[in-house]
Amino acid sequence: MKPPLPGPADKSLPTPDPKQVQYIRSYGPGRFMISEREWQLPVLVTPPVTYPWTVSRAEDFTLESLAPLRQAAIPTELLVLGCGMRAVFVPPDLRAALKAAGMGIEVVDTGSACRIYNVLLAEGRRVAAALIPL
Numbered sequence: 001m002k003p004p005l006p007g008p009a010d011k012s013l014p015t016p017d018p019k020q021v022q023y024i025r026s027y028g029p030g031r032f033m034i035s036e037r038e039w040q041l042p043v044l045v046t047p048p049v050t051y052p053w054t055v056s057r058a059e060d061f062t063l064e065s066l067a068p069l070r071q072a073a074i075p076t077e078l079l080v081l082g083c084g085m086r087a088v089f090v091p092p093d094l095r096a097a098l099k100a101a102g103m104g105i106e107v108v109d110t111g112s113a114c115r116i117y118n119v120l121l122a123e124g125r126r127v128a129a130a131l132i133p134l
Contacts, residue, residue, distance in 0.1 A: 021047040045129040058083035082113025082131040
């Protein structure tokens with residue numbers, strides 16, 4: 001395994017208009033900067049609002065943990081799950097339940113999830129990110 005490359009711990013990301021949507025400005029160990037607010041806990045990020053999220057380990061992710069998304073006026077078409085340092089396996093029955101609820105899922109590490117969310121947001125997609133801090 002190669003040692004990490006030198007550089008800043010936080011990664012800055014492209015920024016959409018903060019007056020219109022929640023976007024992920026940066027992320028780093030134990031933290032997210034979402035629009036103008038810093039979060040130091042797991043979060044669910046949607047275009048109109050960011051919620052604290054009760055899941056601190058990707059293995060504990062359930063359909064029920066996504067209640068704020070399922071109750072939203074505008075349904076989420078794609079959920080990007082940021083699992084921390086590494087992506088984890090999401091069981092087929094959970095993937096099927098998400099699909100039945102009309103939601104696709106992309107499971108990646110948290111850094112990738114932040115970048116994917118912002119790109120899809122900029123494209124006008126109905127995206128949400130469930131993020132566990134690094």
